[in-house]
Amino acid sequence: MRVPFIKMHGLGNDFIILDAREAQLPDLSEQTAAALANRRTGIGCDQLILLETSDAADFRMRIFNSDGSEVEACGNASRAVALMHGERACVETDGGIITLSPTNSGARVDMGEPAFEWDAIPLDYAMDTAAMPVSWEMLANPSAVNVGNPHVVFFVPDCEAVPLDRLGPEIEHDPLFPERINVNVADVRDGAINLRVWERGAGLTRACGTGACATAVAALKRGLVTSPVTVNLPGGALTIEWSEGSTIVMEGPATEAFRGSFEWADYA
Ligand SMILES: N[C@H](CCC[C@H](N)C(=O)O)C(=O)O
Numbered sequence: 649m650r651v652p653f654i655k656m657h658g659l660g661n662d663f664i665i666l667d668a669r670e671a672q673l674p675d676l677s678e679q680t681a682a683a684l685a686n687r688r689t690g691i692g693c694d695q696l697i698l699l700e701t702s703d704a705a706d707f708r709m710r711i712f713n714s715d716g717s718e719v720e721a722c723g724n725a726s727r728a729v730a731l732m733h734g735e736r737a738c739v740e741t742d743g744g745i746i747t748l749s750p751t752n753s754g755a756r757v758d759m760g761e762p763a764f765e766w767d768a769i770p771l772d773y774a775m776d777t778a779a780m781p782v783s784w785e786m787l788a789n790p791s792a793v794n795v796g797n798p799h800v801v802f803f804v805p806d807c808e809a810v811p812l813d814r815l816g817p818e819i820e821h822d823p824l825f826p827e828r829i830n831v832n833v834a835d836v837r838d839g840a841i842n843l844r845v846w847e848r849g850a851g852l853t854r855a856c857g858t859g860a861c862a863t864a865v866a867a868l869k870r871g872l873v874t875s876p877v878t879v880n881l882p883g884g885a886l887t888i889e890w891s892e893g894s895t896i897v898m899e900g901p902a903t904e905a906f907r908g909s910f911e912w913a914d915y916a
Pocket residue numbers: 661694695713719720721722723724725797798830847848849850853855856857858859
């Protein structure tokens with residue numbers, strides 16, 4: 649079976665998008681997702697995105713990391729799907745309902761409300777998620793926020809100085825995080841956030857939309873910045889708006905790279 653796809657990215661965080669809303673596709677296994685995402689033997693992406701019909705929203709967006717793991721949220725892909733869909737839409741994800749509003753260069757996405765309770769992150773045991781009494785070498789006293797998916801956020805003097813390629817996987821797989829975790833290291837300068845992210849199931853990426861949301865919320869709760877806040881990632885900048893009790897709104901670019909097709913049997 650020949651299957652069409654669209655290759656898109658949000659600030660260099662890249663996606664293969666499969667659209668099963670009209671044409672039924674075979675069941676997508678985590679093995680097939682990982683094979684398609686493989687940059688050497690497959691098409692290559694950070695996340696694979698599958699669009700399906702939904703009874704609860706305009707459509708459903710499913711998210712598979714490049715290791716094959718299916719997860720709840722993907723901010724950059726939400727903007728890419730908004731641009732592709734071309735009009736305002738409510739979208740069902742495993743992390744809740746999000747609202748997409750295309751702009752002429754990408755999209756504004758309402759990501760829903762963040763959660764802060766230790767068992768909503770989730771953590772393996774109770775603790776204060778605003779300043780967790782844990783550390784990994786120079787990374788200490790983080791915040792934890794769930795923005796549909798789980799994030800831990802460390803504030804440091806210089807995010808470029810952190811050996812994230814080594815500490816990221818160590819923290820991602822720590823037993824404190826029963827569903828693993830996305831690892832954010834950030835510094836704050838001139839009212840803006842500089843952010844690097846080790847993504848659960850995908851590793852270092854050029855940008856992470858949900859990481860930008862979680863880090864902005866953590867910084868706003870600590871009084872380090874004011875809303876709206878610019879978050880500078882290696883791939884570019886996003887703007888995040890949030891205040892206590894409200895939903896998170898993220899705005900930024902999305903880009904279509906190319907369209908193609910592949911033989912499903914080659915990856916099944
Ligand atoms: N790159 C995505 C994050 C994917 C999240 C995934 N790594 C997870 O396991 O939650 C974003 O822009 O939000």
